[in-house]
Every structure is written in structure tokens, then in C-alpha cells.
Amino acid sequence: MFRPLLTGLFVLSLLPATAMADDSGFWQTPTIASAGKIHALPQAAYQPDRNATYKVVFSLTKASDKPNQVNPALDRVARSVNLYVQAGVPLDHLKFVAIAYGPATPIALSDAAYRQQFGVANPNLPVIEELRKHGVDVAVCGQAWAEHKFDYLWMDSHVTLALSALTTITELQQQGYALMPL
Secondary structure, eight states: HHHHHHHHHHHHHHSSSHSSSTTTTTOOOOOOOOOOOBBOOOSSSSSOOOTTTEEEEEOOOOOOOTSSSOOOHHHHHHHHHHHHHHTTOOOOGGEEEEEEGGGGGGGBOOOHHHHHHHOOOTHHOOOOOHHHTTTTTEEEEHHHHHHHOGGGGGGGTTTTEEOHHHHHHHHHHHHOEEEEOO
């Protein structure tokens, strides 16, 4: 009757303490400090090739659960940067574009416009600025912007206005970018 519980406890006792606890340094943000926590696993399989160039277009389509939270898809873009850099891939080998559309469109609003829409500061802007600083192009679909009836003056200056997500994704895929839907 207690055998499965005891077996499970035995297995847990074999794990290193750091695997169970959130010790200092367990979660890291080596490049994008404001988002994208990772846990370094240098012994894990499928490590990125440090000499390769990675071209990825991230499709950001979901809204945050709450307007005061960083968009989870944007956090995943930051996590991707942190994972590749932690694995030894130089930043200049990362050709990343993140395109927001649909419910994710508001991440591109300036702080003032976001406050007017949601009553809080735009929590995505520090992440967007940091991603941009490290070579990631964060773009927004111009068609989704129009559908949301956002004034183009409301767009944050760190965001690229794209014709559309449809054309951006297909254009970048034609150039060899892998699509990462988030």
C-alpha cells in the first residue's frame, strides 16, 4: 500500500539538492536579464552548435493573462536568447525576429498608450528594449495594429512596424528562417 510512495521518496532522495530547490544561481538570465530564466544543463543532449548561425522567426500570438505581466511568448524569446548564449553561441550568430499579432499586438504599445488602454505600465517594454539591444528585431503586424484601431503614434520606438505577420513570416521563411510559433 505504501510501496509507490516509498519508491517515489527513494527516487527523490537520489536527486541532487539543487534539482529540488531554487538555490541562488539555479535559474539564470545570462544575457536578457529582465526575462527568460533558464537552468544551465551543459550535460544535456542536443546542445546548439557554437559555430552555427541560427535564423528564427518567433510568432507571438497570445496575450498575457494579466496586463501587468510580461507576455509569455516574449518571455520565451528571451529564454531562447539566454539558452543559446549559455550554450556558447555568440550573439552575432543569432538572427532572431519576433513578430506580434492578434491578441499579442498590444505588447508594442508605448508606455503612455498602454497605461491608457490597461491602466498599468507596459511590462513588455524593458524586455523589448533588452532584446533589441542584443540584436533581436521585435516587430508588430501592421494589419493587426489597424484591426485593434491603434494609432501608429502609439507604437513604442523599439518596435518595428511590419506590413503584416503573414508576409513577414513567409518572407523570412523564404530566407531560411525556422518558424517558432509561441
